Amino acid sequence: MSVTIRPAGTGDVRAVAELVEEMDRFYGEAEVQPLDERLSQVAQALFGSPPLACALLVEDEDGDLVGLASYAFLWPAAGSTHSLFLKELYVRDAFRHQGIGARLMSELRALAAARPGCTRIEWMTGRDNPGARAFYRSLGFVEFDEKIVYRIEVP
Template identity: 75%
Template structure:
């Protein structure tokens, strides 16, 4: 199957809200945020002023969204440089193991390399996600064991 990888634009907001529900269900979430709330949050996060994040979308031949890579630039990274931080990489199960995820990763690396002062691409995956860990290993990426992740909820939705 042929797919197109492209940046998200405002016309993608509703389809992206639907894809995010698919992602939530993939991770086992049972309480799904209402579609209109998701749509409004996506609108603000991606197209607000200033935008909080960017997204590369995977679009299939029919024009349906079948994957995404959501990322932000973070500062500081090494020294006074910045990094591209990949927050979410998702490809619909029917397209996995067909090179789509590898293409997304290559596109992210190219975006980072083209941005002056961006020194690296960083991301995390769950320790109990052997498929993701095997995917990153197949691309030649080594696991970094030096960080501990903390998270606290703010109570905001």
Template identity: 70%
Template sequence: MTVTIRPADKQDIAALAELIEEIERFYGSADIQPAEERRAQVEEALFGSPPIASALVVEDTTGDLVGLAAYSFLWPAAGSSHSLFLKELYVRDTLRRQGVGTRLMNELRALAAARPGCSRVEWMTDRDNPRARSFYRRLGFTEFNGKIVYRVDAGMA
């Protein structure tokens, strides 16, 4: 199937909110927020002032969104440079193993290379996600074994 990869725009908000629900269900979440709330969060994150994230979307020939790569630039990375941090890479089941994820990763690498001062692309995946880990290995990426991730809810003090 032919797909187009492009930056998300405001007309994608509703479709992105639906895709994010699909991602949540893919990861096993049963606590899905209301659609209107999700749409508002997508709009604020990608198109707020200032936006806190960016996204590439995958659009199929019918105009449906079938994948995304959500990312942000983080500073500092190496020295005083910054990095492109990939938060979410998702391709709908029907398009997996057709090169779409590889194309998304290549687009992200090109975005990072084109941005002055961006020294690398970074991302994480769960240790218990063998399909994702295998995908990244097939692309020639090695796992970095040096960080421990911590997480706390924003409301906790």
């Protein structure tokens, strides 16, 4: 199967919002945000001033969205450099195990390498997500145990 990987554009907001709902359900969310709220938040996150994130989208031969990688650049990383932080890598179930995730990771590496001062790519996955962990190991990535993630909900 042939797919195209490209940056998200303003015309992609609805398709990305629909994929976000699918991702939430995949990760076990019981309540899904209403579509109008998702549309607004996707538009603001990707195309607001300033944008909060960037996204690479994967389209199949019919132009349907089948995956995405959302990321942002964070500072500081090592010293005064910055890193590309991958927040989400998602490929629809029917398109997994076809090399799409590996292609997305390769594209992210190229984006990071092309950006002056970017010294690394970082991301997280859940300890209870053996599929993701096996995928990253298959690409030769090593897990690090030295960080603890904290989270607090903001009202």
